[in-house]
Amino acid sequence: MDKRLETNRINWNEKTSVHAASNFYDVAGFKAGQITLKDIEREEVGPVSGKTLLHLQCHFGLDTMSWARLGARATGVDFSDEAIALARALNAEVGTNARFIHSNVYDLTIVLDEEFDIVFTSYGVLVWLPDLDRWADVVCRCLKPGGTFYIVEFHPFLTTLEPAASGGARPFYSYFCDELFFAGGEPSYAGDAPIASPNYEWQHSLGEIVTALAGAGLRIEFLHEFPFCHFQALPNMVQGKDGWWRFPENNDSFPQMFSIRALKPRA
Numbered sequence: 001m002d003k004r005l006e007t008n009r010i011n012w013n014e015k016t017s018v019h020a021a022s023n024f025y026d027v028a029g030f031k032a033g034q035i036t037l038k039d040i041e042r043e044e045v046g047p048v049s050g051k052t053l054l055h056l057q058c059h060f061g062l063d064t065m066s067w068a069r070l071g072a073r074a075t076g077v078d079f080s081d082e083a084i085a086l087a088r089a090l091n092a093e094v095g096t097n098a099r100f101i102h103s104n105v106y107d108l109t110i111v112l113d114e115e116f117d118i119v120f121t122s123y124g125v126l127v128w129l130p131d132l133d134r135w136a137d138v139v140c141r142c143l144k145p146g147g148t149f150y151i152v153e154f155h156p157f158l159t160t161l162e163p164a165a166s167g168g169a170r171p172f173y174s175y176f177c178d179e180l181f182f183a184g185g186e187p188s189y190a191g192d193a194p195i196a197s198p199n200y201e202w203q204h205s206l207g208e209i210v211t212a213l214a215g216a217g218l219r220i221e222f223l224h225e226f227p228f229c230h231f232q233a234l235p236n237m238v239q240g241k242d243g244w245w246r247f248p249e250n251n252d253s254f255p256q257m258f259s260i261r262a263l264k265p266r267a
C-alpha cells in the first residue's frame with residue numbers, strides 16, 4: 001500500500017474506538033434501532049429494499065447497517081481493520097445481515113468480483129483519496145450496467161473557510177491546494193480524545209470530482225449543493241431547529257455539502 005495510505009490506515013484504526021465511544025456516533029441509539037442515515041441520502045438514493053448496495057469507506061458500519069435495516073443487501077468496505085472488526089461485531093450484536101470487507105478502496109476489485117445495484121459513499125471520504133480517477137474507475141467497475149452511484153459529501157469550498165470577526169466565515173485557504181500533512185495530536189470531529197497519529201489529506205475541487213466520475217463512464221443525473229452542514233465544521237456555526245449547522249452571519253451564502261447521483265449506462 002502507498003505509504004501515505006498506510007499512515008492514514010493507522011490513523012483511522014486509532015480513531016475507531018474514540019469515535020465508537022462518542023456522542024457524535026451514538027452507538028447506543030443505533031443499537032436501540034435508529035437509522036443513522038440522513039434524510040438527504042435516504043430521499044436522493046430512493047428505495048433500496050431488495051437491492052444490492054456497496055458502501056465505500058463505511059467506517060464502523062452504522063450507515064451500512066442502516067441501509068440493511070431499510071431492506072438493502074448491504075456490503076461495507078473500509079481499510080481500517082479496527083473499524084471492520086467493530087462493524088462485524090455490531091452487525092452480529094444487532095442482527096442485521098450486512099457484510100463487511102476489509103480493503104483499501106483502490107484494491108477493492110482485486111478482492112471483490114461483484115457488481116451492485118447501488119454504490120454509496122458519504123461525508124468525509126474524498127479527502128482520504130489521492131487519486132480520484134482511480135477511485136471513479138473502482139466505483140464504475142463495482143456497478144451493474146444501469147446501476148446508481150450516489151455520494152453526499154462535504155463541499156470542497158467548506159475547507160477554504162475560516163471564522164470571520166463578524167461571526168460568519170470568509171474564504172481564506174486555497175480551493176485548489178493538493179496534499180496536506182497533519183502531524184497529529186488534535187481531537188478529530190468525533191470525541192474529545194486527541195488522535196496522536198499523523199495523517200495525509202487531499203483537497204479535490206468540485207470540477208475534479210465530477211470530471212473523474214464522467215471520465216470513468218458514469219452519466220451524472222444531478223449535482224446538488226447545500227448551504228448547511230451536518231456537523232459543526234467551524235466553531236462559530238450554530239445548529240438550527242432543522243438539525244443542520246449554519247453560520248450566524250452570511251447564512252446560506254456558502255456551499256457546505258454536495259450530492260451527486262450518477263448512472264452507469266447499460267451499453
Ligand SMILES: C[S@@+](CC[C@H](N)C(=O)[O-])C[C@H]1O[C@@H](n2cnc3c(N)ncnc32)[C@H](O)[C@@H]1O
Nearest residue numbers: 012057059078079080103104105122123124128
Ligand atoms: C470520515 S470516515 C467516513 C465516515 C462515514 N460517512 C461515517 O459517518 O461513518 C472515512 C473512512 O474512510 C476510510 N478510508 C480512508 N481511506 C481509505 C481507503 N484508501 N480505502 C478504504 N477506506 C478508507 C477510513 O478508514 C474511514 O473509516
